[in-house]
Amino acid sequence: MRKTPISPARRSAALVTALAAVAASFTWAGAAPALAIPDPGPQTGWQVSSTSTTAHPAPRDITASPDGAKLFVNYEAGNLLSILNTATMGLSTEAPLNGWGEPTIVTLAPDGYRVLTAGTNDVYSLTPGTWTGAAAYGPGVDAMTYSEFTATVFSTDAGQLSERDPLTGELIRWAGLGDMPLAIAAHPSRPVVYTADMSQESISAIDLSGVEWGDICGCEDASTVLDLPGLMPTDIVISADGATLYVLDYYARILAIDTATFTLEQTRDLDGADFASPSLSVNPVTGELVASDLNGTVFFIDPVNLEVTDTVELAEGLWDTAISPDGTKVYVTNTFDSLISVLEYITPAPNPATNVQATPGARQAAVAWTASTTGSATYTVSAVGSDDVLCTTTSTFCVISGLPVGPVQFVVTTATDAGSTPSQPSAAVTISAPAAPASVPAPTGGASIGFAGAQPTAARLGQKIDVVATGFAPSSFVDVSLHSSPVLLGSGRVGADGTATFQVTIPASGVEPGAHHLVASGFTAQGAPAAAVREIALASTPAPKPTPPAPNSGGSNTSGGNALARTGSDEQPLWAATLLLAVGAAAVTAARVRRRAA
Numbered sequence: 001m002r003k004t005p006i007s008p009a010r011r012s013a014a015l016v017t018a019l020a021a022v023a024a025s026f027t028w029a030g031a032a033p034a035l036a037i038p039d040p041g042p043q044t045g046w047q048v049s050s051t052s053t054t055a056h057p058a059p060r061d062i063t064a065s066p067d068g069a070k071l072f073v074n075y076e077a078g079n080l081l082s083i084l085n086t087a088t089m090g091l092s093t094e095a096p097l098n099g100w101g102e103p104t105i106v107t108l109a110p111d112g113y114r115v116l117t118a119g120t121n122d123v124y125s126l127t128p129g130t131w132t133g134a135a136a137y138g139p140g141v142d143a144m145t146y147s148e149f150t151a152t153v154f155s156t157d158a159g160q161l162s163e164r165d166p167l168t169g170e171l172i173r174w175a176g177l178g179d180m181p182l183a184i185a186a187h188p189s190r191p192v193v194y195t196a197d198m199s200q201e202s203i204s205a206i207d208l209s210g211v212e213w214g215d216i217c218g219c220e221d222a223s224t225v226l227d228l229p230g231l232m233p234t235d236i237v238i239s240a241d242g243a244t245l246y247v248l249d250y251y252a253r254i255l256a257i258d259t260a261t262f263t264l265e266q267t268r269d270l271d272g273a274d275f276a277s278p279s280l281s282v283n284p285v286t287g288e289l290v291a292s293d294l295n296g297t298v299f300f301i302d303p304v305n306l307e308v309t310d311t312v313e314l315a316e317g318l319w320d321t322a323i324s325p326d327g328t329k330v331y332v333t334n335t336f337d338s339l340i341s342v343l344e345y346i347t348p349a350p351n352p353a354t355n356v357q358a359t360p361g362a363r364q365a366a367v368a369w370t371a372s373t374t375g376s377a378t379y380t381v382s383a384v385g386s387d388d389v390l391c392t393t394t395s396t397f398c399v400i401s402g403l404p405v406g407p408v409q410f411v412v413t414t415a416t417d418a419g420s421t422p423s424q425p426s427a428a429v430t431i432s433a434p435a436a437p438a439s440v441p442a443p444t445g446g447a448s449i450g451f452a453g454a455q456p457t458a459a460r461l462g463q464k465i466d467v468v469a470t471g472f473a474p475s476s477f478v479d480v481s482l483h484s485s486p487v488l489l490g491s492g493r494v495g496a497d498g499t500a501t502f503q504v505t506i507p508a509s510g511v512e513p514g515a516h517h518l519v520a521s522g523f524t525a526q527g528a529p530a531a532a533v534r535e536i537a538l539a540s541t542p543a544p545k546p547t548p549p550a551p552n553s554g555g556s557n558t559s560g561g562n563a564l565a566r567t568g569s570d571e572q573p574l575w576a577a578t579l580l581l582a583v584g585a586a587a588v589t590a591a592r593v594r595r596r597a598a
Contacts, residue, residue: 044346044347044348045310045345045346046298046300046310046312046330046343046344046345046346047312047343047344047345047346048312048314048341048342048343049329049342049343049344049346050089050341050342051339051340051341051342052089052090052339052340052342053338053339054073054075054082054333054338054339054340055082055091055094056075056077056080056082056338057075057076057077057338058075058076058077058335058336058338059073059074059075059076059082059319059333059334059335059338059339059340060073060074060075060076060319060320060333060335061073061074061103061104061319061320061333062104062320062321062322062331062332062333062340063104063105063106063115063322064086064106064322064323064324064325064331065106065113065115065128066106066108066112066113066325067325068086068324068325068326069085069086069087070083070084070085070086070092070128071083071084071086071089071322071331071340072084072104072106072115072117073333073340074097074104074117076335078097078119078120079096079097079098079119080094080095080096080097081094081095081097081104081115081117081124081126082094083095083131084340086324086329089340089342093131094131095117095124095126095131095132095133096133097117097119097122097124097133098119098120098121098122103117103118103141103142103143103144103155104116104117104118105117105144105145105146105153107146107153107166107167108166109166109167112128113128114126114127114128114166114167114168115128116144116153116164116166116169118140118141118144119140120140121139121140122137122140123137123141123155123164123169123170124169125167125168125169137164137168137169137170137171139157139158139160139162139171140157140158141155141156141157141162142155142156142157142158142180142181142182143155143156143181143182143183143184144164144184145184145185145186145193146166146186147186147187147188147191147193148186148188148189149186149187149188149189149190149191150163150186150191150208151166152164152165152166152172153165153166153169154184154186154193155184156177156180156181156182156184156195157174158180159176159177159178159179159180160174160175160176160177161174161175161176161177161193161195161206161211161218161219162174163213173213173214174213174214174218175211175212175213175214175215175218175219176215176216176217176218176219176220177195177219178217178219178220179197179199179200180197180199181195181196181197181198181204182196182197182198182234183195183196183233183234183235183236184196184236185236185237185238185245186238187238187242187259188238188240188241188242189242190242191207191208191209192205192206192207192208192259193205193206193208194206194236194238194245195236196233196234196235196236196247197233198232198233198234198250201227201228201229201230201231201232201233202225202226202227202228202233203225203226203228203233203236203245203247203257204219204223204224204225204226205223205224205226205259205262206219206222206223207222207223207224208222209222210222224262226257226262226263226264228247228249228255228264231247231249231250231251231253231255232249232250232251233247233248233249233250233255234248234249234250234278235247235248235278235279235280236248236280237280237281237282237289238259238282239282239287239303240282240284240287242259243258243259243260244256244257244258244259244265244303245257245259246280246282246289246303247280248278248279248280248291250278252269252270252271252293253267253268253269253270254267254268254270254289254291254301254306255267255268256303256306266305266306267306268301268305268306268307270291270299270301270308271308271311278291278292278293279291279292279293279318279319279320279321281321281322281323281330282303282323283323283327284323284325284327285326285327286327287303288300288301288302288303288309289301289302289303289306290321290323290330292318292319292320292321292332293318294316294317294318294319295316295318296313296314296315296316296317296318297311297312297313297314297318298311298312298314298318298321298330298332298343299311300312312343314332314334314341315334315336315337315339316336317334317335317336317337318332318333318334318335319333319334319335320332320333321333328344328345329342329343329344330342330343330344331343346418347416347417347418348418348419349416349418349419349420349421350372350374350377350414350415350416350418350419350420350421351372351373351374351414351421352372352412352414352421352422352423352424353369353370353371353372353379353396353412353413353414353423354369354370354372354423354424355369355370356368356369356410356411356412356423356424356425356426357369357426357427358408358409358410358426358427358429359429359523359527359528359529360429360430360431360432361431361432361477361521361522361523361529362431362432362433362434362435362477362479362491362521363401363402363403363404363405363431363432363433363434363477364399364400364401364402364403364431364476364477364522364523365399365400365403365408365410365429365431366397366398366399366400366473366523366527366528366529367381367391367397367398367399367400367410367412367426367527368396368397368527369396369397369412369423370396371396372414372421374414374416376394376416377394377414377415377416378392378393378394378414378415378416379391379392379393379394379395379396379412379413379414379415380392380412380413380415381393381398381400381410381411381412381413382410382411382413383408383409383410383411384408384409384410384411384425390410397526397527398527399473399475399476399523399525399527401475401476401477401493403431404431405431405432405433406430406431407428407429407430407431408428408429408430408431409425409426409427409428409429410425410426411423411424411425411426434477434479434488434491435479435481435488436479436481436482436483436486436487436488436519437481437486437519437521437531438486439483439486440483440517440519440533441519441521441531441533442531443531443532443533444471444524444528444529444530444531444532446471446524446530447469447470447471447472447520447522447524447530447531447532448469448470448471448520448532448534449467449468449469449470449480449518449519449520449532449533449534450467450468450470450534451465451466451467451468452466452467452468452501453466456536457535457536457537458536458537458538458539459506459536459537459538459539460506460538460539460540460541461506461507461508461509461511461513461538461539461540461541462505462506462507462508462541463505463506464503464504464505464506465503465504465505465506466501466502466503467480467492467501467502467503467504467518467520468499468500468501469492469494469499469500469501469520469522469532470498470499470500470532471498471524471525471530471532472494472498472499472500472520472522472523472524472525472530473494473498473522473523473524473525473526473527474494474495474496474497474498474525475493475494475496476493476494476522476523477491477492477493477494477522478491478492478493478494478500478520478521478522479491479520479521479522480492480502480504480518480519480520480521481518481519481521482506482507482511482516482517482518482519483516483517483519484512484516484517485510485511485512487507487510487511489504489505489506489518490502490503490504490505494522498525506538508541511538512538513538513539513540514537514538515535515536515537516535516536516537516538517533517534517535517536518533518534518535518536519531519532519533520532520533
């Protein structure tokens with residue numbers, strides 16, 4: 001937890017000397033210089049999003065509420081704590097204190113949270129909403145931290161370690177430290193707290209289970225000391241998993257200590273001046289380290305290799321930092337200019353897709369483009385002049401079906417979490433109605449056309465056949481036509497597997513029998529024009545059989561009369577019946593002649 005410098009009587013001689021040297025290098029008379037806000041430009045990184053003037057001069061410590069809605073700020077002159085709304089950075093209310101503004105922390109409570117803040121000789125507990133201070137308990141505090149393991153607060157108080165009630169700040173017990181550390185951090189899953197002693201050039205790990213509470217030397221036997229010769233540790237924080245303790249050194253160095261072995265693992269020099277008034281924070285979401293200094297630079301540091309990943313240059317006078325619970329904002333106090341700067345990680349809108357090309361087809365088109373140089377992105381395709389999204393993909397092409405006939409241009413919009421950027425439109429292309437190609441195209445590898453079920457090589461004119469076209473773009477159309485005399489037979493929609501199955505009819509007329517080709521036309525799954533070709537022989541339709549005479553409606557007659565008995569097939573030819581009638585007539589005539597002769 002970041003320390004807040006207090007009265008000179010409780011400040012180490014080394015820190016007094018350091019601050020005096022730095023202070024001498026500044027011009028204190030007259031108005032403070034205005035904060036220079038860098039132009040964000042197109043680059044990615046942490047940048048100033050807003051700056052506001054505080055209600056009182058010389059802000060010091062700053063802390064964010066667990067819900068990120070409030071900021072708590074105290075001042076060099078002490079006597080009050082400002083509560084700000086983060087949405088507006090405006091003053092919400094103020095709570096009176098007694099004495100200097102000292103460390104402020106936030107602890108969770110059954111009904112929300114409490115704000116513990118220190119005066120010169122007291123600790124105040126403030127309840128959200130009313131912001132009135134509960135009972136105050138001494139002694140004064142140099143640094144405070146909350147232990148998740150013990151669910152209590154620990155503070156360093158003029159050479160002693162104190163354990164406090166997290167809701168009231170009331171002193172529970174104490175033990176002597178033997179030195180005067182100005183920074184403290186608690187391990188999240190072990191009964192250990194760590195202190196940084198600038199004057200002793202050391203870090204101590206205190207095993208709480210071994211502390212002799214109430215003894216002036218109670219921490220001596222419970223402490224393991226890691227000496228850092230030539231270094232002046234001024235602030236410490238611990239990683240969320242408790243594996244690493246990070247130390248900020250007065251001489252612009254960042255250190256990483258393995259808490260399991262309590263050994264120094266890494267040291268990295270920061271590219272900056274000495275840290276006369278250091279602040280070190282850890283991003284609760286990303287684990288990134290944030291360090292600031294009176295000289296005006298905010299450093300963002302990779303927690304794994306301690307490399308500086310970004311810097312933000314502000315005006316001289318930086319004092320403390322707080323990070324929003326969601327890790328998206330960093331708040332920085334400037335004690336010289338009485339300012340609070342809000343830093344946000346800015347990712348500019350992505351670079352656009354380029355080289356957008358459209359290939360037209362029958363009521364569809366394939367659109368392809370060169371990917372954005374931004375990296376991982378999602379692309380949407382729309383027609384110029386329309387807000388309708390025709391395609392969404394992470395690839396660099398798509399086949400769009402169901403388009404109206406006529407000219408069209410396409411725009412590809414690149415989208416990331418940071419925003420979206422449209423491309424330049426494609427050249428205009430004309431969408432056509434379905435039609436047979438003028439000639440048999442060259443077959444496309446991977447595309448084929450066949451028949452459902454059996455695979456005949458011949459068909460009759462006027463016959464219905466079920467065609468199967470494969471190797472085409474899902475959700476696109478496939479047109480099937482017959483050649484040599486080009487004629488469109490029909491169209492089908494391609495399924496998710498790249499196959500379309502549908503029925504077409506061979507024309508009964510206008511097509512000569514003989515060798516022909518079936519052609520399937522469309523787009524491949526990669527957006528390229530595709531054609532499948534199959535040979536087929538067409539035969540003439542057989543001549544229809546003669547229509548037989550209508551059967552006798554009177555039914556059969558076996559008792560004589562003028563009805564003929566039905567014999568043989570119903571399909572007996574008409575000439576046979578006529579012949580029988582003629583023979584009968586001749587026989588009758590011959591009989592009459594014989595009777596007259598007699």
